[in-house]
Amino acid sequence: xxxxxxxxxxxxxxxxxxxxxxxxxxxxxxxxxxxxxxxxxxxxxxxxxxxxxxxxxxxxxxxxxxxxxxxxxxxxxxxxxxxxxxxxxxxxxxxxxxxxxxxxxxxxxxxxxxxxxxxxxxxxxxxxxxxxxxxxxxxxxxxxxxxxxxxxxxxxxxxxxxxxxxxxxxxxxxxxxxxxxxxxxxxxxxxxxxxxxxxxxxxxxxxxxxxxxxxxxxxxxxxxxxxxxxxxxxxxxxxxxxxxxxxxxxxxxxxxxxxxxxxxxxxxxxxxxxxxxxxxxxxxxxxxxxxxxxxxxxxxxxxxxxxxxxxxxxxxxxxxxxxxxxxxxxxxxxxxxxxxxxxxxxxxxxxxxxxxxxxxxxx
Ligand SMILES: [Zn+2]
Numbered sequence: 001x002x003x004x005x006x007x008x009x010x011x012x013x014x015x016x017x018x019x020x021x022x023x024x025x026x027x028x029x030x031x032x033x034x035x036x037x038x039x040x041x042x043x044x045x046x047x048x049x050x051x052x053x054x055x056x057x058x059x060x061x062x063x064x065x066x067x068x069x070x071x072x073x074x075x076x077x078x079x080x081x082x083x084x085x086x087x088x089x090x091x092x093x094x095x096x097x098x099x100x101x102x103x104x105x106x107x108x109x110x111x112x113x114x115x116x117x118x119x120x121x122x123x124x125x126x127x128x129x130x131x132x133x134x135x136x137x138x139x140x141x142x143x144x145x146x147x148x149x150x151x152x153x154x155x156x157x158x159x160x161x162x163x164x165x166x167x168x169x170x171x172x173x174x175x176x177x178x179x180x181x182x183x184x185x186x187x188x189x190x191x192x193x194x195x196x197x198x199x200x201x202x203x204x205x206x207x208x209x210x211x212x213x214x215x216x217x218x219x220x221x222x223x224x225x226x227x228x229x230x231x232x233x234x235x236x237x238x239x240x241x242x243x244x245x246x247x248x249x250x251x252x253x254x255x256x257x258x259x260x261x262x263x264x265x266x267x268x269x270x271x272x273x274x275x276x277x278x279x280x281x282x283x284x285x286x287x288x289x290x291x292x293x294x295x296x297x298x299x300x301x302x303x304x305x306x307x308x309x310x311x312x313x314x315x316x317x318x319x320x321x322x323x324x325x326x327x328x329x330x331x332x333x334x335x336x337x338x339x340x341x342x343x344x345x346x347x348x349x350x351x352x353x354x355x356x357x358x359x360x361x362x363x
Contacts, residue, residue: 032287032288034069047097050100062300080129084126084129093118101139113214115186164210165209208287213245218247223263235259243265253297277302281322284296
């Protein structure tokens with residue numbers, strides 16, 4: 001009897017002990033990987049390249065990096081339709097053929113943002129055609145829809161046992177482009193209170209929230225002070241990563257609390273109007289349910305509408321620009337031993353406890 005009591009005390013004590021341990025320490029958190037890029041234009045002069053060189057030409061050189069992650073995201077900066085006319089009074093209007101959606105499919109794009117200042121370039125019918133084309137090809141879209149609710153609701157993708165919510169807003173919007181209760185259109189960034197509320201709601205439904213923002217000043221290499229403040233506030237209310245674009249040039253990438261802010265990833269599939277616009281980046285994020293685990297930035301150069309991993313002087317320039325923002329360490333060769341040059345910003349929690357306390361260190 002005594003023996004039985006002793007072992008029972010031992011078992012109970014043991015159960016109390018393991019129950020008292022934080023769950024996160026005993027189990028490795030699931031991770032999801034996301035590839036993110038900036039502006040994708042499949043109309044305008046890119047359409048000419050596609051006509052000459054084929055639908056797969058724009059993604060031919062980066063396909064392995066785009067398709068190696070669980071989720072691939074980009075900003076679709078054009079309409080895809082065979083109908084409509086360029087809207088009056090707009091200097092640049094982009095609309096590609098519906099079949100160009102195959103370029104996105106071949107690039108592994110799971111989801112694109114349509115919250116930008118080009119998705120309605122050929123009018124409302126072409127905008128709705130774009131959404132239908134994406135839907136029919138099973139490329140999810142976010143930041144636009146048949147009405148306001150559809151435009152501002154999150155798209156939730158489940159991968160690796162995690163629910164990842166995507167939201168997208170545009171701060172650059174021609175008059176009348178915003179979705180309303182009865183009108184198709186895109187989600188506006190102008191009402192910051194609504195944006196924060198949507199992030200809070202998304203965070204209550206999902207483990208991670210990725211927010212795409214089409215914003216900033218064209219051709220500026222730094223974000224505005226107001227952008228920095230807003231981006232950090234959005235992380236404070238539940239965003240895990242802010243993926244910015246529109247300036248057509250690369251801007252800093254920053255780690256804030258458990259999240260990441262890429263102010264502008266620049267162009268991706270585009271015919272840049274300046275040498276600075278041909279420098280870009282491809283971002284690989286690794287996230288677990290606590291937020292950012294690690295990330296890599298691949299320097300990219302766009303030549304004749306085709307992005308590729310940058311080399312030589314261009315790669316050096318992109319690296320030194322990003323290095324100014326952070327103590328960026330040169331990356332190691334990847335696991336397959338390819339001599340690709342890239343940077344690794346690698347942040348890792350000292351322990352899960354530390355990460356919960358929002359503390360990182362760099363190794
Ligand atoms: Zn734009």
